[in-house]
Amino acid sequence: MKTIKPIAITVGDPAGTGPELSLKVASTELLMPRTPVVLIGSAGLLRRVADHIGLEVEIRTVERAEEAKRQPGVVWVMDVPLDYQDVVPCRISKICGQASVDAIRLSTELALAGEVSAICSAPANKEAFHLAGHKFEGQTEIFAHLTNTTAFHTIMIGGPLRVSLVSAHCSLLEAVARVKQPRIERIMGELHTSLRQEFGLPNPRIGVAGLNPHAGENGVLGMEEIEHIKPALEACRRKGMNVSDPLAADSLFYAAEQGAYDAILAMYHDQGTIPLKRFGYVTYAVGLPIIRTTAGHGTAFDIAWQGIAKPELLSRAVRQAEELAMTKARLQHG
Structure with missing residues (x-):
């Protein structure tokens, strides 16, 4: 030591x-x-x-x-x-x-x-x-x-899960307004770098939660996934990051618990924290x-x-x- x-x-x-x-x-x-x-x-x-x-x-x-x-x-x-x-x-x-x-x-x-x-x-x-x-x-x-x-966010760590948030302590209305491509790219980049450099994962697999129910159902339940989230994820892939498409949050967290992902990017506070509460979680401030x-x-x-x-x-x-x-x-x- x-x-x-x-x-x-x-x-x-x-x-x-x-x-x-x-x-x-x-x-x-x-x-x-x-x-x-x-x-x-x-x-x-x-x-x-x-x-x-x-x-x-x-x-x-x-x-x-x-x-x-x-x-x-x-x-x-x-x-x-x-x-x-x-x-x-x-x-x-x-x-x-x-x-x-x-x-x-x-x-x-x-x-x-x-x-x-x-x-x-x-x-x-x-x-x-x-x-x-x-x-x-x-x-x-x-x-x-x-x-x-100026560029920072927190990774929440509990049980088998590591979770980052696109927005944290703000109203739900403001959280939706923050789901924009530049913000998603920035936080994904910070998460990816931290997983590699501080958690020792050379090629971290990151699952991404959609904002809307069922990740928007191809625009039927909302356009944020198409207009903001997917373009951000495509840009992240071009930088060499291993990220999923926007996925239905209710099934994504279960998949991560089973080992499918090393971390999750959630779109807003309660979406990311509720699944962690049963484990109890700690947070690390990235950036x-x-x-x-x-x-x-x-x-x-x-x-x-x-x-x-x-x-x-x-x-x-x-x-x-x-x-x-x-x-x-x-x-x-x-």
Whole structure:
């Protein structure tokens, strides 16, 4: 195993499940990656959460990520200022939205400086972002803004499936409007490159979901497949990509589960995420100059601060970040 820098976990919305999930993953032997982990968030808030849920853990603040060690029962934190006594559990607020963004900003600075090898994000809340004046669709968009990245998307990984989306966090009406040839070509190209360079698949087979029921039935149920999707796929094939025609989504995912495809390109959020939910999934942000993953669930205010949130999915996201960082180190250093 090559030595890599620590993995950073941003603790997410202070009022949600992110803090307790982060504490559990960073301190529990069976959930920890092999690489040291440093939490990015309010140390005072984390102590408050640990006391509230009865989690026996020692929380130590550090000035530099490299001070973190892999030590079960101990959590290492780079402190982000927050009036943590003002946080109301399970309530969306401006201060929690700002705290989430502050943690993202610090983690990004650390990753760009090479002080952490990867970032994993605990769940944050988009409405809280907006209350704090940050009008982004989600955490990935904030990371992209902070790294001056314009071309990016996420690959969702769960069970036997890898899924990318042509559109993610927008209305269904806007999602349909985004099904255009240039966008499809760009995201397919990013997906294909990532599967080859980061997942080690020399000739990845990519199945493509149609937008309309039955992939439009040759124009009977919609023209998007004919006017936008097929021309994009033909252009991708000319570039050497192994991609299917637009296929009926309800049968495509089953075929991928049986091993027919290495990844799927879906046209909109729910089309791609619903089949993954039963596995639980993590996401990897393709196109950023840093490695960043997250778990495919939300802040779960209904169960936050009760000690019952299950940390296994966030653990998988941290380990996925570690695996990607290890692959990057191996390719860079041979």
